Amino acid sequence: MRQFEYASAATRQQVPELLGAQGDAAILAGGTDLLALMKDDVVTPKRLVNIKDIRELRGVTAGRQGLRLGALATLDEIATNATVRKSHPMLAEACAEAASPQIRNMATIGGNVCQRPRCWYFRNGMGLLAMRDGKSMVLDGDNRYHAVLGNDGPAYFVSPSTVVPVLIAYGAKVRIHGPSGPREVPLEKFFVIPKNETEREHDLRPNELVTEIIVPPAPAGARTSNYEVRQKEAFDWPLATASVLLQMSGNTVKSARVVLGNVAPVPWPSPEAEQALAGKQVTPETAMAAANAALSKAKTLGKNKYKITVAKAAVKRAILKAAGIDPLQGGV
16 A cells, blocks of 8 residues: 555544645545555555544434434444334345445445445556546456446446435435535435546545435335345345335325436436336336336446346336335246
């Protein structure tokens, strides 16, 4: 690991100044992603700004606005919080299933939202877009785990968080602090598809930091489900995830929210699936129709065609699970 300066902030107001104007500093919270990137020489910040001592960034609280998740709240803290488990069970479940127990006890929700792609080209120092001679190496290389949606290029990595799709399904917002003061952004708008190597995959301006996530109250009677498809049940990065929130009128879907993960460079809400469900009763057939609609614009890069089928399975099973139906009913 290369040498770096270390600074510690006591308040969020100190962070922008400590990050400096050179653009070569990084924020240290749980460190589960950043330190690995530094050890592999993928990122080389000249200064780390520790924010772990900022008390106002801690905690999980409930109020009229819903849940407030301080950026320093750990995944384990959220997963085991009694209020979260009661009011937003899909969020508690997603945090409980993320990574490993050791990582959940260190990883923060702010860091999870801001984590970098798991693309092996990026993780081996070939750049976020893995460009060589003006062309992405992903297209002619090993793209087994790359995007099947939003993959018109030049970005082909997949957004890595398994918790963010759940937060988006709940309608979460992210609060950010920077040199110009605080701002708030719908979480689904926080993620962007970079067009060149100078752009990032998050809407963070210079010297800004995520301070908290606001999750509004779930609609009364909402039925939710998060479904992940992995190569192995133990700690592994999912091939595809689907987060579903259904509002029902009797046995009929009044409205739906369907968000896919690990299939595109950004978390992927699917209005097509939501429209396919509206006004319908949930059955294996209607769930499959919604899954087909969700992946109707999917495109293979060559070696990742199987991910389209996997993503369809995740959507279908998440819908059935949310409706209280055996997710393995009806195949796929």
